[in-house]
Amino acid sequence: MKSILMSGIAVLIAVSPIAVAKEQPAQLGPRPLYLIDDMQDSPLKEKLHSCSSGPFYRSDFSIGHRGAAMQFPEHTKESYLAAIAMGAGVLECDVTFTKDKQLVCRHSQSDLHTTTDVLAHPELAKKCSIPFTPADPKTGQDAKVECRTSDFTLAEFRTLKGKMDGANPKAKTVEEYMQGTPEWRTDLYSQTGTLMTHAESAALFKQYGVKATPELKSAKVPMPYGDFSQEKYAQKLIDELKQAGFSPKETFVQSFNLEDIKYWVKNEPLFAQQAVFLDNRVYEQKDFTATLDNMKTLSNQGVKIIAPPIYALLQLDKENNIVQSEYAKLAKQAKLDIIAWTLERSGPLAQGGGWYYQTVTDQIKKDGDMMRVLDVLAQDVGVIGVFSDWPSTVTYYANCMNI
Structure with a gap:
């Protein structure tokens, strides 16, 4: 397959933050x-x-x-x-707000449980609007949880890390719940996730x-x-x-x-x-x-x-x-x-x-x-x-x- 300029499909960025030229080069990958x-x-x-x-x-x-x-x-x-x-x-x-009315970038005010590692922070997870409840195989009930940006101050929000959006609704544990990335996406680039x-x-x-x-x-x-x-x-x-x-x-x-x-x-x-x-x-x-x-x-x-x-x-x-x-x-x-x-x-x-x-x-x-x-x-x-x-x-x- 022919290459397009630089082959790194997920290059974070090689363009330095300079004053905008009329044409800024792009790195498109394969x-x-x-x-x-x-x-x-x-x-x-x-x-x-x-x-x-x-x-x-x-x-x-x-x-x-x-x-x-x-x-x-x-x-x-x-x-x-x-x-x-x-x-x-x-x-x-996408703009929503925290408990102290600070604007933050999240697709929804109530998606922290699927897009961040909030559930890996026990003290913060307790503050979620709906704390984590495991799935019940006997009744077929899915896991329940809802964590809103408005559940946390901006200072608390800053302690979180972004992850790929996804969750396992059949999870019996928090760890299982957080492992829900669709198979056609990847967790390769989710090691930092700076909110x-x-x-x-x-x-x-x-x-x-x-x-x-x-x-x-x-x-x-x-x-x-x-x-x-x-x-x-x-x-x-x-x-x-x-x-x-x-x-x-x-x-x-x-x-x-x-x-x-x-x-x-x-x-x-x-x-x-x-x-x-x-x-x-x-x-x-x-x-x-x-x-x-x-x-x-x-x-x-x-x-x-x-x-x-x-x-x-x-x-x-x-x-x-x-x-x-x-x-x-x-x-x-x-x-x-x-x-x-x-x-x-x-x-x-x-x-x-x-x-x-x-x-x-x-x-x-x-x-x-x-x-x-x-x-x-x-x-x-x-x-x-x-x-x-x-x-x-x-x-x-x-x-x-x-x-």
């Missing part, structure tokens, strides 16, 4: 060519192969989803540095010259949390971006909560220009059907960018080709820009790709089909960016297609 080699013969495959010798550079089209979470513990410094090395021009910190505050992630992204796309996560605790209202929460995220030196054009603040977007539109209109509404209507509302009216309603409320899961943007035509969906067409008619999530999060695609590919399952037969999907998203749907758990794939495509 995975993009593995996927291209796995494609069926086609003009697209030939085009992608023609770019194999590079050079490759950072691209804003490539968004590091939780960093490089396919092989690095998500939302850790190591995961972010890996994504930067792979040419992600935009990095994500980060949102402010620290913003400072890191600014240091390396990448843009920031923090997502304001829904709180698991009732809001307001003491005197910490949803509005204060949304404002604190913006304030920390400003303190790190980010301009509105360097950020894509996100939320599934439309009220957060509307708050930013009213109170931080410049940052709202690139705010991203993460559209969960397509899977949370059973009877949801995209229409021009409900897309225009979003636009009229100040939404500029909409981001649904990949499958909402795709469908199969009468010839069984993967094409853009009606949802995608309507969003564009309403003059909404589109970002897609999430590539490289489904594991091997031989069984149809699972949830992220559910509208085109019949055409997803192998890993190489990921590149076909990426091509439709870029060329037909016209997305402005793609979240990926392994950004080198999107970086390769963006460079090859001059995006």
Whole structure:
């Protein structure tokens, strides 16, 4: 297999934190060519192969989803540095808060038991909202535990180490429970797992010259949390971006909560220009059907960018080709820009790709089909960016297609 610049698939980073040049080199490793080699013969495959010798550079089209979470513990410094090395021009910190109302990078306020080693700290584990209860084989009851960031102060949070997201629900012990990494991921790079505050992630992204796309996560605790209202929460995220030196054009603040977007539109209109509404209507509302009216309603409320899961943007035509969906067409008619999530999060695609590919399952037969999907998203749907758990794939495509 041909190599792509440097072969280290998981190089943390070789780029020094310098002032951003117009083109920052990227280290892509062998995975993009593995996927291209796995494609069926086609003009697209030939085009992608023609770019194999590079050079490759950072691209804003490539968004590091939780960093490089396919092989690095998500939302850790190591995961972010890996994504930067792979040419992600935009990095994500999912934002939640601690007991003392400090913003930290976690995908959920209640995922510490699966994404960190909190259960290996007995004194801290006692403070979890639901302390660990082992599985009961006799009744078939799974293990129970829930550890929230709001169970701990920031000082306590800093004592934890990130691990690959996963758990064994049939575990009888804490040690068994923590050993749940999916077989297609790896624990090879989870030996450090440095957790980060949102402010620290913003400072890191600014240091390396990448843009920031923090997502304001829904709180698991009732809001307001003491005197910490949803509005204060949304404002604190913006304030920390400003303190790190980010301009509105360097950020894509996100939320599934439309009220957060509307708050930013009213109170931080410049940052709202690139705010991203993460559209969960397509899977949370059973009877949801995209229409021009409900897309225009979003636009009229100040939404500029909409981001649904990949499958909402795709469908199969009468010839069984993967094409853009009606949802995608309507969003564009309403003059909404589109970002897609999430590539490289489904594991091997031989069984149809699972949830992220559910509208085109019949055409997803192998890993190489990921590149076909990426091509439709870029060329037909016209997305402005793609979240990926392994950004080198999107970086390769963006460079090859001059995006």
